Amino acid sequence: MPVISLNVNGKTVSVDADPATPVLWVLREHLNLVGTKYGCGVAQCGACTIHLNGNAVRSCQLPVSAVGKNAITTIEGLSENGDHPVQKAWIEQDVAQCGYCQTGQIMTATALLKSNPNPTDAQIEASMSGNICRCGTYLRIKEAIKTAAKQM
Amino acid sequence: MEKTKTDYNRRAFLKSTFLAGGGMMISFSGLAKLSLDDKINPADLPADWHELTGYIKITSDNIIKIFNPNPEFGQNVMTSLPMIVAEELDVDWKKVVVEMGPHDNVKLGPQFTGGSNSVRMYWKPLRDAGAAARNMLLTAAAQTWNVPVEELTTKGGMIYHEKTGKSGTYGEFASKAAGVPIPKDVKLKDVKNFTVVRNSQKNVEGLKIVTGKPLFGLDYTQEGTLIAMIQHPPAFGMKVKSFDASETLKMPGIKDVFTLKLYEDGFEQAGFDTRTFNDLLVVVGNTTWQVMNARKKLKVSWEPKGDTKDTMAGRNGKREVVVPGALESTATHFAKMKEYAAKPAQLLRKDGDPETAFKNAAKVLERTYNAPFLAHNCMEPMNCFAHVTDEKALIVGPHQAAGWIEPTLSKVLNLPADKIDMQITRMGGGFGLRAYGHTFVEAALISRKVKAPVKLVYTREDDMTYGIYRPMYTATYRAAFDANKNLIAFHVKGGGIPEHPIHANRFPAGAVDNYLAEGWEIPSNITIGAFRAPRSNFNAAAEQSFLDEVAEVMGKDPIEFRLELLKRAKENPVGKNNEYDADRYAEVLKLVKEKSGWGSAANKQYSRGVAAYFCHNSYAAHVVDIVKKDGQPFVERVTSAVDCGIVINPDAAVNMVQGCVVDGIGNALYGELTFKDGVPEKNNFTRYRMIRHREAPKKIDVHFVQNEINPTGLGEPPFPPIFAAVANALYKSEKKRFYNQPFSTEFQKKS
C-alpha cells in the first residue's frame, strides 16, 4: 500500500493505506484520532465532520488520496485543552446527552461561525441540519452556537 | 498547577483509559465551572486510596473519588448518581473525582440502565453509602481526637469539633475510617437541606465529550485488534446455505472468513438473549475499511430457514417457542392485523358490564390506530470488543446491563463468570437496544475462533437491518355514550407483531364504570425488543388521541375532561390494581395548563394539542403548539410538565425532557421501518428519516412538579405522550385526525 502524507492538526503524518480509504477511517484506525465518529458512512449524519482548510467536510466521503496538501483539522486539533469558544459554549450549555454526535456537531458549528460570525436562527438551522442527534439536543446546540458567537 | 494545565493530553488520557482497564473513564467535576486550569491529571492521582463502601475512595491528601455504578447512555448518571453519594457524604462537589465503576454486581448493585430505573433504583443505596462513609469518617475522627462522636459536625469534606476547635479533612481520617465496619441504617439528610442534589451540576464528562476523547465502545482498541463484521441474511427468515469467499480472501488485510453458530440447538435463552440470525457468516481483517470492502466480494447463497424453535428459559422451567419461517411483508402484516383484530382476544381486564353498556349506548365512537416497526438508530452503531482465550475473556463494549449478558457468555464460552472481565463503556445511545446481548456473544465467539482480540463492528446498514425493533402495533378504541353524552363504557383491543401493547391497568381504567381491555399477538420472525418506553410509546399515542376525540364528542375541553375522569378515579375508583396515582396525574395536567396558557387568547395563532401519560412511575404532560411553515405543519413550541419526584440535577433533567420531546416528535412524524419479503426496506439515513435540527421545536419549556417524593423515572416518561400531543395539535392544524404513524406521510401527501 502506498504511503500517503497528510497534514493533520498542524503536523505532517504519513499513513500506509489504500488510497480509496475514507479519511474517517484513516483518522480513527491509522492515526488513533477517534474523536471523529462513524455514524452512517454515507454523508447523512455529520458524525464524521472534520475541517479541510477550515471548511466542514464529511470525512466518511473523502478518500485519503484526495486530501493532498490541504490541512485537516479534527476535534482533537480544535484546541489544545478543550478551550475553543465553541467547546466552552457546549460545556456551558451542557449540551450533550450520549455525546456521540457532539464532536461532529461542534466541527460543523465551528466552521459555520468562521464563515458567519453572527448567524441567525435560520442560518444555524440550515447549517446544522446535516448533523443528526438521536438524543434530540438540537435546542441546546443552537443555544451553544449563539453563546459561542458572542465570545468569538 | 502549571504542569497539569497542559498535561491533560491524549497520552495521559490513554494511559488512564487503556492501562487502567478499557472502559475506565475518569472525570473531573472541577471542570463544571469551566475552570479548565485547575483540573487534576489522572496520571498524577496518588495510589493510597482508602475504600469507604464500594462507591467511595478517599486518599490521605483528601482526594475524593466516587464511582458511578450504572452504565451511561446519555441519561447522565455519570453525574447524577455520584451527586447523590456526595450529598450524604457531605463533600464539596467541585472537588469530587467521578469514575465509571467496574462491573461488579456484588459491590455496586444491579448496574442496569433501562426502564428509567437508574436513579430510582440507586437513590436509597447511594444515600446510604454516602451517609455510612461519613459516619465511618466521624467514628475515626472521634477516636483520634478522643471526643464523643455526637459532638462532631461536617461541612464540605471537613470534620469539626467545636468545643476543642479541632478540625481536619476527610483525607486525614480516611485510612482509619476504612477499618471501621460499615454501619447500617445511618440517619439520612433532610431533603430540605440538600446542597448538591436538586442543584444543577454540569455533566462531569462534558470536557471529554467536546474534545473527542475515546469514551465509546467503538473507540476502544488494543494492540493487535482485528476487525470483524457479520454478513447477515438479506431478509428475516433466511439463512446462509453456502458461500464462496475466494474473492474476499484475496482482498488486502483479510484474515479469515467463516460461519459460526450463535447458540447451539436447545440453548436456553434468557429474556435478553436475542437471536436474530443464528448462523453467522463472519469476515475478519485488519481494518474496518478493508473488511467493509472485502465482504462485498462474498458470494453467498441464502435459503429460507423455515420454522425454527427457540428454547426460552423461564421461571417455571424452559419452554419452546416456534418462530415462523415465512418471509414477511408490511402489506401482509396489515392484512393479518385486520384479521386478528376481528377475532376473540385475550381478556386483560374487565370492570362492570361493558357489553351491555355498548349495546344500550346512544352513541359509540370507534377508532383504530396503527404504528410501524421502528429501528433504534443509536448514533453509535452496535459494536463490541472481545479477547477470548481458553482461560479467560475480556469483553469491552456498550451494554446497558453487563450483569445480564455475563451468565450467557459464561455458558456459551464455558468459562466461569470470574474469568470474564466485562468493562462498561459509555454508550452512543441505547434506547433499549443495548439491553440485548447478541452482539457481545458474537464478538466473543469470533475472538475465540480467530484466537485474537477482535472488535465486532456493525455498519449503519447492519445496525438498521439486523435490529431488535420496536414492534408494529395496532389498537381499536371504543367509547360508549348515553343520550346525555356521558361516557358510560370504554373498550380497548390492541394487538401487535409479535406482542400486544396494552397496559390494562392504566388510565382511563379506574375512571370508567364499564371497562374492557383485550390483547392479541401475531408471531413473527422479525426480532423485537425494548424501545424507549416499550408499549407505552404506542399506548399513549393511541389512547391520548382517542381521549381527545371523546372529549370533543362530549363537548368538553380536553384537559377538563381528563381532570374529571381523574377526580372520579381518585374519589371512587373503579376496579382494582389501578397503577397510577390520580392526584399526581392531575397535577401535571394542571401545571401544563397553567404554564402553557391553555385557553388564553394570547396563544390563538397556535394549533394546540395536549396529552398526558403515566409510565415508569412518573407523570408527564405536554402542550404542543403547531404553526404553518412553508405550508406545512411545524411544531414550533412545546410546554412540558413532569412529576418524577425529587429532581436530582435540574438542568440535566430539562435536557432529558427536551430530548424526549424532540425524539418523540421525530418518531411520530417520520419514524418507520417497513418490510418486503423479509427485507427491511430502509438501511441507512438516506431513507430512514430522522428528525433534523430545522425540524425541532424552537422552544421547549419544561416544568417539574416540586415535591419531596423519592425520585422515579425520567428518561422515558416524557416520550410517549408527545406522540399524541402532536396528533391532537395536527388535528387542529389540518382539520383531520391522524391515526397512522408516521404522521408526516399523511400531511405531506395532502400538500
Ligand code: FES
Ligand atoms: S459518518 Fe459521515 S456523515 Fe455519517
Ligand code: FES
Ligand atoms: S447526544 Fe446522543 S446523538 Fe447527540
